[in-house]
Amino acid sequence: MCGLPAIGLGTWQNTDWETCIDSVSTALEAGYRxxxxxxxxxxxxxxGEGIAQADVPRDEIVVATKVHAEKFGLAYEEVIEGLEVSLDRLGLDSLDLLYVHWPVGNYDAPETMSAFDELLDRGLIDHVGVCNFSIELLEEARDHLESPLFVHQAETHPLLPRDDLIAHAQKHGYHYVAYSPLARGSVFDIPEIRDVAERHGVSPAQVSLAWLLQKDNVAAIPKASGEGHIRDNLRALDLELTTDDVDRIDDIDRTKRFVERQGAPWLDE
Incomplete structure (x- = not known):
């Protein structure tokens, strides 16, 4: 598939004004899109200010944001209003990708997805995404969308591989985006990751990202604010792991989830 760069810049918890602006502009000028x-x-x-400050054409950048039940809400008019406010904050006329952040609160697939279709029809967004969905909820969302689902985003890393969700994306032809792909920094302490990194002379972060990116249809959005980490993560694109490397990471038998939320789909699993 095309249209979604393999590595993006995650910005969760990046709320210092200057740091966030600098990290976004630095990432874009380093090659992130x-x-x-x-x-x-x-x-x-x-x-939005970071995007404006970067010397990169707007049409080369995929900009994504998410509507949330606890902010504007996920009813039809709330989604429309929320997107308009987000565009104003970002300083953009339209958005490349809009997600449902969580299927909680007043999320209702028929109503929420119809709002996304309306935004597409009005040219305010180019693509529809969802985050933190189960396979059952993915099927429901797809059933109520007139347009194709473009991407599903979920916590995914060597301690939470989510093979089921990735396989669903591959089967149905939409992208999969891994958030927290470095397991909140825990990949630096995983012996299997460290061993592979030492063998290749790269960072554990690059290994974790390369492991994800070698899967079909998968992208990752590592969070980084300093220039060193921003550039290091991007170098994962140049790292090719061996079959043995991948098998060793796949065989990690420890599981840990870092993102929990009341009402999350997996609480019923």
Missing amino acids: HVDTAQYYGNEEMV
């Missing part, structure tokens, strides 16, 4: 934010992060204005 995918920036991910959300209403809930409280940094859309900063992200």
Whole structure:
């Protein structure tokens, strides 16, 4: 598939005004072409300023944000209003990608997805995404969308591989985006990751990202604010792991989830 750069810049918890602006502009000028934010992060204005300051044409950048039940809500008019506010904060006329952040609160597939179709029809967004959905909820959302689902985003890393969700994306032809792909920094302490990194002379972050990116249809949005980490993560695009490397990471038998939320689909699993 095309249209979604393999590595994007995650911006969760990046809420210092100057730091966020600098990290976004630095990432874009370093070669990133995918920036991910959300209403809930409280940094859309900063992200927009970073995009404006970077010497990169707007049409080369995939900009994504997310509507949230606890911000504007997920009813039809609330989604429309929320997107308009997000565009104003970002300083953009339209958005490349809009997500449902969580299927909680007043999320209702028929009503929420119809709002996304309306935004597409009005040219305010180019693509529809969802975050933190189960396979059952993915099927329901797809059933109520007139347009194709473009992407599903979920926490995914060597301690939470989510093979089921990735396989669903591959089967049905939409993208999959891994957030928290470095397991909130825990990949630096995983012996299997460290061993592979030492063998290749790269960072554990690059190994974790390369492991994800070698899967069909998968992209990742590592969070980084300093220039060193921003550039290091991007170098994962040049790292090719061996079959043995991948098998060793796949065989990690420890599981840990870092993102929990009341009402999350997996609480019923």
